[in-house]
Every structure is written in structure tokens, then in C-alpha cells.
Amino acid sequence: MQAFTQISGLVAPLDRVNVDTDQIIPKQFLKTIKRTGLREGLFYDWRKQKDGSQDPAFFLNQPRFQGATILLTRDNFGCGSSREHAPWALLDQGFRCVIASSFADIFYNNCFQNGILPVVLKADEVLAMMKNVLATSGYQLTVDLGNQTVTTPDGTRSRFEIDPFRKDCLYRGLDAIGLTLQHEAAIAAYETRRKAEAPWLFTDLRHNLGRA
Amino acid sequence: MAAQTLFDKIWESHVVRAEPDGTTLLYIDRHLVHEVTSPQAFEGLKLSGRRPRRPGVTLAVPDHNVPTTDRTVGIADPLSAKQIQTLEENCRDFGITLFGMNDIRQGVVHVIGPEQGFTLPGTTIVCGDSHTSTHGAFGALAFGIGTSEVEHVLATQCLVQKQPKTMEVRVDGVLSNLCSAKDVILAIIGKIGTAGGTGYVIEYTGSAIRALSMEGRMTLCNMSIEGGARAGMVAPDEDTIAYIKGRPLAPKGELFEQAVQAWQQLKTDANATYDMTVTMRAEDIAPQVSWGTNPGMVTGVDQRVPDPRTITNENQRQATERALEYMGLIPNMPMIDIKIDTVFIGSCTNSRIEDLRLAANLAKGKRVATGVRAMVVPGSGLVKQQAEQEGLDRLFKEAGFEWREAGCSMCLAMNADVLQPGERCASTSNRNFEGRQGAGGRTHLVSPAMAVAAAVEGHFVDIRHWS
Numbered sequence: 001m002q003a004f005t006q007i008s009g010l011v012a013p014l015d016r017v018n019v020d021t022d023q024i025i026p027k028q029f030l031k032t033i034k035r036t037g038l039r040e041g042l043f044y045d046w047r048k049q050k051d052g053s054q055d056p057a058f059f060l061n062q063p064r065f066q067g068a069t070i071l072l073t074r075d076n077f078g079c080g081s082s083r084e085h086a087p088w089a090l091l092d093q094g095f096r097c098v099i100a101s102s103f104a105d106i107f108y109n110n111c112f113q114n115g116i117l118p119v120v121l122k123a124d125e126v127l128a129m130m131k132n133v134l135a136t137s138g139y140q141l142t143v144d145l146g147n148q149t150v151t152t153p154d155g156t157r158s159r160f161e162i163d164p165f166r167k168d169c170l171y172r173g174l175d176a177i178g179l180t181l182q183h184e185a186a187i188a189a190y191e192t193r194r195k196a197e198a199p200w201l202f203t204d205l206r207h208n209l210g211r212a
Numbered sequence: 213m214a215a216q217t218l219f220d221k222i223w224e225s226h227v228v229r230a231e232p233d234g235t236t237l238l239y240i241d242r243h244l245v246h247e248v249t250s251p252q253a254f255e256g257l258k259l260s261g262r263r264p265r266r267p268g269v270t271l272a273v274p275d276h277n278v279p280t281t282d283r284t285v286g287i288a289d290p291l292s293a294k295q296i297q298t299l300e301e302n303c304r305d306f307g308i309t310l311f312g313m314n315d316i317r318q319g320v321v322h323v324i325g326p327e328q329g330f331t332l333p334g335t336t337i338v339c340g341d342s343h344t345s346t347h348g349a350f351g352a353l354a355f356g357i358g359t360s361e362v363e364h365v366l367a368t369q370c371l372v373q374k375q376p377k378t379m380e381v382r383v384d385g386v387l388s389n390l391c392s393a394k395d396v397i398l399a400i401i402g403k404i405g406t407a408g409g410t411g412y413v414i415e416y417t418g419s420a421i422r423a424l425s426m427e428g429r430m431t432l433c434n435m436s437i438e439g440g441a442r443a444g445m446v447a448p449d450e451d452t453i454a455y456i457k458g459r460p461l462a463p464k465g466e467l468f469e470q471a472v473q474a475w476q477q478l479k480t481d482a483n484a485t486y487d488m489t490v491t492m493r494a495e496d497i498a499p500q501v502s503w504g505t506n507p508g509m510v511t512g513v514d515q516r517v518p519d520p521r522t523i524t525n526e527n528q529r530q531a532t533e534r535a536l537e538y539m540g541l542i543p544n545m546p547m548i549d550i551k552i553d554t555v556f557i558g559s560c561t562n563s564r565i566e567d568l569r570l571a572a573n574l575a576k577g578k579r580v581a582t583g584v585r586a587m588v589v590p591g592s593g594l595v596k597q598q599a600e601q602e603g604l605d606r607l608f609k610e611a612g613f614e615w616r617e618a619g620c621s622m623c624l625a626m627n628a629d630v631l632q633p634g635e636r637c638a639s640t641s642n643r644n645f646e647g648r649q650g651a652g653g654r655t656h657l658v659s660p661a662m663a664v665a666a667a668v669e670g671h672f673v674d675i676r677h678w679s
Contacts, residue, residue: 016534017527018406018506022645027626031277031291033251033298035359045647075527076407079440079506080645081624082342083249084358105410105442106342106356113360163374165235176360177262180368183229183237187265187370190228190239197225200463200471201241201335204268206309208461 002115003173007096008142009069012059013133014043019073020080021107025089038089060093064137070097072129072141078107087114097143099150101126112166115173117145119160145171215481218447219378219413222353222478226336228370238373240365241335242352245272245308246321247299248626249340253363254302265369267307271330274299275320276626278313280589280616292627306366319592319618322346322560326430327592329459333448333475338365343560343642345436348445349429350452351478353413355442377487379412379441383420385494390675392570393428394562394640394659396420396492397435398500398510404490406508409441412488415480416446420494426455427566434561435642438507447479499675501547502644502657504535509644510657511547513674519543538646539654540634548672550656554637555580555667556649557613558589559623562640562660565598571660572604580612581670587614587629589621613667625650638666 029041042060049055059065071090077100078086087110090098096116101123103111111118121129129152133139142151145167150158169176180187195202216224228237250272257263264270277292287293296313303310311317317324322343325331331347337354338344340362347354361371381400401408414436416429424432429446436444453472456462463471498512509532511518520536520543523529536543541550557563557571568590580586588608590596596618599605605615622629623641625648631637633652640663644655658666665673 017531020506020643020645022624022643022648026647026651027624030248030626031289031295033255033295035252045651050652076410076440079406080342080437080643082340082356082358084252084340084360087358102407102410104407104440106358106437110358110360113358163235164233165231165372176372177256177260177364177367180237180364180370180372183370186229186237187239187368191369194225194239198334198471198474200332200467201269203461203463203467205271205330205461206268206307209309 001113001173001175004096004115004117004145004170006142006144006146007069008140010065010067011070011072011133011139011141012065012068013130014059014071014073015130017074018076018079021078021083021086022080024078024086025083030083030085035088036092038085039092042089042093067094069094070099070141070143071095072126072133073098073100074126075101075123077103079104082106084110084113087111087116091116099126112170113176115170117143117170119143119150121150121158121160125158215484217378217480217484217486218351218415218445218478219353220484222334222336223375225334234374236373236375237370238336240338240369240371241269242330242337243270243365244321244325244337244339244344245270245362246276246339246341247274247295248276249359250302250362251295251298252359253340253366254306256363257306257366262367264306264308264366270308270366271325272299272303272308272310273318273321273324274313276620276624278619279627280619280621280629283313283617288628316593316597319595320560320563320620322434323564323591323595326350327459327594329456329462332456332462332471333452334478338371342437343434345442345444346430346434346560348433348436348443349426351445351448351475353443353445356437376442377412379409379414380486380489381414381416382418382489382491383416383494384418385420387420387494387497388676390661391497391499392659392661393424393431395497395500397432398502398507398657399492399497400490401435401439401507402500402510403492404439406438406506407440409436409439412441414441414444415486416444421446422449425566426451427564430564431561435507438642448475499659499662501662501672503539503541503547504532505538505644505646507642507644507657509535513547513662513672515547517541517543517545517547548674551636551671552638552656552666553584553635554631555584555586555663556589556622556637556639556641557587557660557663558591558621559641560591561642563589563591563595565595567640567660568595568599568604569602571664572607574661574664575611575613575668576607578611578668580667584667584670586612586667587616587622589616590618592618622649624648638663638672
């Protein structure tokens with residue numbers, strides 16, 4: 001996984017609440033067996049007008065937001081389906097950071113698995129930034145994971161909270177599975193103990209069903 | 213020992229190790245896998261040369277992409293076919309049990325887990341699917357995960373987690389005639405909102421919950437995620453134990469007796485406390501119909517479409533305006549005046565035998581309204597078989613409903629069952645997001661009983677007074 005330390009980048013605004021993962025990437029793009037190439041599906045329906053043509057009002061279609069690496073949005077971003085295709089599509093589009101006033105749990109978690117930093121700021125901070133992004137061409141933010149800050153062009157600094165373990169994994173780009181496997185002895189010890197307490201959880205279903 | 217909630221007990225019994233900051237390595241007992249969220253996980257295993265730690269507690273099934281029409285002709289969409297073929301290959305390569313597309317036991321992943329006795333009280337259950345919360349109906353801690361975590365569980369049988377907060381949702385009293393678990397959960401989400409449960413695990417308590425059948429509890433827990441909670445649960449009781457007994461993957465003989473003793477301890481202690489409690493009266497819950505583009509945008513069928521002009525909160529007003537525009541609804545119109553084009557009875561929320569029994573009996577001797585397309589998609593091959601043995605398929609077909617093969621179908625329209633732009637659907641599924649059932653499609657979430665009545669009348673009716 002790509003590490004995330006600090007980025008300074010162009011900000012793209014998505015001024016909506018409760019953006020669900022069905023909107024971030026609709027179902028027809030979930031038929032892939034790969035993690036890459038999902039940019040085409042990102043906000044697929046919202047990019048289009050009713051007649052099927054590209055909607056020039058949607059931020060992803062506007063030249064001024066091309067090359068954005070930070071997505072600024074509102075409450076409860078990423079609600080609904082657990083599809084990791086949502087962060088994959090954002091990443092494929094070039095987003096490394098999503099700033100919102102709140103996130104849905106599964107999406108928030110999925111970001112960390114993919115080198116994307118989800119930043120929770122206060123609603124009034126997000127609103128102020130949203131206004132400025134829309135009003136200022138080339139609006140950039142600096143997101144510093146080490147210091148847990150977001151800095152605006154005028155030097156205003158907002159601090160964000162993040163779980164220390166998640167921060168460390170993202171900052172160093174660690175392989176989560178590799179980390180867990182370092183605790184192999186603890187896992188094996190747990191299984192031994194648990195098998196004595198709850199042996200019915202250790203029946204192999206392949207035996208019970210008679211065929212695999 | 214300090215008083216504990218049901219959640220606390222399950223959590224505590226699954227801690228492999230915990231860091232001082234609370235970061236916990238949590239053991240996973242049961243893993244369900246489907247074709248959409250697993251290919252990249254298996255690919256990851258291959259690339260890193262890792263093997264599944266316990267393939268014997270992992271069960272796979274294709275459900276999202278499968279056709280609900282004649283399967284002997286194969287799958288028309290090459291991408292869908294490829295995804296299902298990839299699941300088959302991965303299961304073969306990694307020694308994982310698969311119920312293939314033509315296996316009678318195939319079905320929606322959250323229907324087959326309980327049906328097979330794979331879902332057990334006190335377990336941790338995960339799947340790369342947000343509706344994994346369904347399995348909480350058995351007093352399990354069950355939640356959806358992303359594909360990277362699917363790989364993590366395959367490789368390690370563990371997940372790294374922080375302990376969530378607990379929320380009690382207490383519903384006491386007696387439900388009105390033909391009001392169901394679906395109406396209860398929609399009313400709860402309407403009350404707490406789509407993000408109300410974020411960061412929490414819900415335990416549903418109270419006499420109205422206790423009175424629900426196991427299948428009703430599954431419907432209830434299924435939609436916990438629509439209220440933002442990754443997991444919802446109901447403490448196991450005699451009904452739970454009776455439901456599990458004798459199922460293919462349930463423990464047998466002495467092991468079963470031993471398990472039952474442990475399951476009987478799985479309840480919240482009398483003086484335990486939750487981080488938050490929400491209460492409702494069952495009598496206050498009318499049959500629910502969603503009017504907007506998330507499951508929190510819902511009201512009683514005896515109410516009217518909301519009027520954004522009366523909403524003072526700016527965010528809420530804008531979201532309501534946008535939703536009404538998408539849904540093509542006029543403020544203040546009575547919910548019963550909303551006319552529908554399509555009816556979908558199915559999904560991991562409402563496709564089990566009790567749902568189909570109730571729906572078929574309401575449809576008996578009636579006709580689907582002219583111009584309305586109505587389909588019934590059973591939750592599994594076994595549910596379909598059972599329904600056919602009971603003659604339910606005949607009742608549906610005589611009333612003008614299509615009777616299909618098992619799968620996720622029009623809940624998310626990854627297969628050929630898709631709404632056309634502007635088409636309006638009364639659906640027993642769980643999500644009314646924009647385009648969920650097809651680009652431009654308009655979804656109204658309802659119970660199976662409400663769906664049948666809407667199919668027959670061509671518009672919503674109050675099922676409590678429907679003859």
C-alpha cells in the first residue's frame with residue numbers, strides 16, 4: 001500500500017450530504033475482477049445529464065478541477081454498500097484524501113486499506129472550505145498526516161483526529177495482513193483455548209456437507 | 213464481574229490480543245463469500261503466496277450476478293459470467309466450499325447462511341457485503357467488510373478492530389395487523405436517520421422484537437446498516453435454538469447440547485448499560501413507505517409526501533428537494549396516491565419462506581393491476597423449492613406475478629433485472645438510493661404485504677385496511 005505522509009493539492013468540491021457508494025460507483029462497474037481502471041465509473045450517473053451527455057455543471061467534468069487530489073464533501077460520505085470499488089475508483093481518479101464532516105464506517109475503513117486518508121473536520125470548517133473552493137480557482141489545501149492538520153491557502157490550520165494505529169499503518173504504508181501474521185502465535189493460542197470452550201465452532205463444514 | 217451487554221460478551225470472547233490504545237485483533241468464526249467482492253481478495257492471496265487459514269469455516273455462493281430466469285442457457289452478460297467463473301476457480305484453488313449457480317442450496321448469501329445452520333449465536337460473522345448485519349438476528353456479531361478485509365480474514369481469520377459503541381433500540385407493544393419487521397426497521401431508520409447508528413452496534417430489545425419470528429428478526433437486523441450501524445443483533449432465545457436445530461451445518465448431538473448451554477448465557481445483563489437508547493411503541497408504527505433516495509426518507513402510508521418549504525434545516529431541505537425531484541413526487545401528495553409500475557418481492561431483506569407465504573396468501577384470488585410488472589424472487593433454491601411444495605408459486609402466477617430463480621436480482625440490478633429510467637418500483641429490498649435498481653429508476657421500500665397490495669391496486673394502500 002502506498003504510504004501517505006503529506007500532500008498539497010487541488011481540491012474538488014462535492015457539496016452534497018449522504019453520498020452513498022452506489023453513487024460513487026454504480027453496480028455495472030462492480031463486475032470487474034481487478035482493482036484498477038475504475039475511474040470510468042466514478043460518479044458515473046451524476047456526471048451525465050438526462051440525455052446521456054456529460055453534465056458540464058458536475059465538478060468532475062470541469063477543467064478547473066482536473067488533477068484534484070483532495071475531495072471535499074459533506075456529512076455521512078460513503079454510506080451504504082461495503083464495495084471497496086468506491087475507494088478504488090477515487091484512487092484511480094487521483095484522489096488521495098477525502099475531507100468530510102463525517103463518514104460511514106465501512107467506507108472510512110476501506111480508505112485506509114488503499115492509501116487514502118479520510119479526514120473528519122467540523123461541519124463549519126468544511127462549509128467554509130466549500131465556499132472558498134467554489135469561489136477560488138486553483139484552491140489548494142495541504143494535508144499533513146504526521147501533524148494531523150489541514151492548512152488552507154491563508155495559513156489557517158485545522159486539526160483532525162485519527163486513530164493512532166491507523167495513522168501509523170497509513171503513514172508507513174504497512175501491509176495490514178503482514179502485521180497480523182506477526183501475531184500468528186497469539187492467533188493459534190486463541191484457537192486452542194477457544195476450541196476447548198466452544199468446540200462446535202471448529203467443525204469443518206466441508207465434512208458436514210459431505211462434499212466440497 | 214461488571215454487568216455486560218450481549219455485544220460485550222461476544223466481543224470479549226473473540227479478542228485475540230488488544231493493544232493499550234484499544235486496537236484489537238478480533239477472531240472471526242464464520243466467513244461468507246460472494247462473487248462481487250472477493251476476486252481481488254483471492255488475487256491478493258495468490259500474489260503474496262498466502263493460503264486461507266480456515267477454509268472449513270468459509271462458505272461461498274454466487275448471488276449478485278446470477279440470472280433469475282432459466283439458468284440452463286448460461287449467463288448472457290460475459291462480465292457477469294466471468295465473475296462467477298472466477299469465484300468457482302478461486303474456491304477450487306483454495307479449497308473453499310461453494311454452492312454453485314445450479315446447486316439447489318444456492319441463494320442470496322444472507323439467506324443461505326441461516327438456512328444451512330452456518331449462522332450461529334455468539335459467533336463473529338463477516339462477509340464482503342454490508343447486509344451481513346442480517347446474521348445478528350441469531351445473537352451473532354455480524355458485519356460487512358471491504359475486499360481488503362476479505363483477504364485479511366481469509367489469510368488470518370482475524371480483523372483489526374476498535375470496539376464500537378452500543379445502542380439499544382427498544383420496541384415494546386404489539387404491532388398492528390399486517391405490520392411487520394420491515395415496517396419496524398424502516399420506522400427506526402426514519403427516526404434515527406441514515407447516519408444515526410454510525411459507530412454503534414445496535415441491540416434490538418423489547419416485547420415487539422421478542423415477538424418477531426427468526427425470519428422477522430433477520431429482516432430487522434438486515435437493515436441496521438441503513439441506519440449507519442455496521443451490526444444489529446437480537447439476543448438468542450428458544451425460537452433461535454429451535455430454528456437452528458437440525459440444519460445441515462448446525463452442531464449435532466452432544467455438541468449441540470453444549471452449544472445451547474453457552475447460547476443461553478448470551479443476553480444483556482440486567483444492570484448493564486448501553487451508550488445510547490432509542491425507544492418506540494409498536495402501536496405507533498404504521499406500514500412504512502420510503503419517499504426519497506435513502507432509507508431514512510420514509511413515512512407511514514397514511515401520511516403525505518413531505519413539503520421542503522416547511523423544513524427549516526438547510527441541509528435537510530436541500531436533500532429533500534433533491535430527492536423529490538429525483539423521485540418525481542409532489543410535496544404534500546398523499547402516499548397512497550403514488551402509482552407504481554413495477555413490484556419486486558425479494559432480496560436479503562424479504563425473500564424467505566414466511567415473506568413468500570404471507571405475500572402469496574395476500575395475492576391469492578387477486579390480479580396484478582394492468583400495466584404493472586410484478587416479480588417474486590425467492591431468497592434461495594431451497595426457499596423456492598419449499599414455496600413450490602406449498603403451492604405458493606401457483607398463487608403468485610395465477611395473480612400475474614412472475615416466479616423467478618433465487619438471487620439478489622433487482623435489489624441492486626447487477627443481473628438482467630433492471631428498472632428503466634423513470635420507472636417506479638414498490639420493492640421489498642433495502643436501498644432506495646438513486647439508480648440502485650437501474651439508472652433513473654425510482655424505488656419505494658415497503659414490506660412484502662404492502663408490495664402485494666400495491667401490485668394489485670397499482671398504487672400504495674394502507675394494508676391494515678385492505679380487503
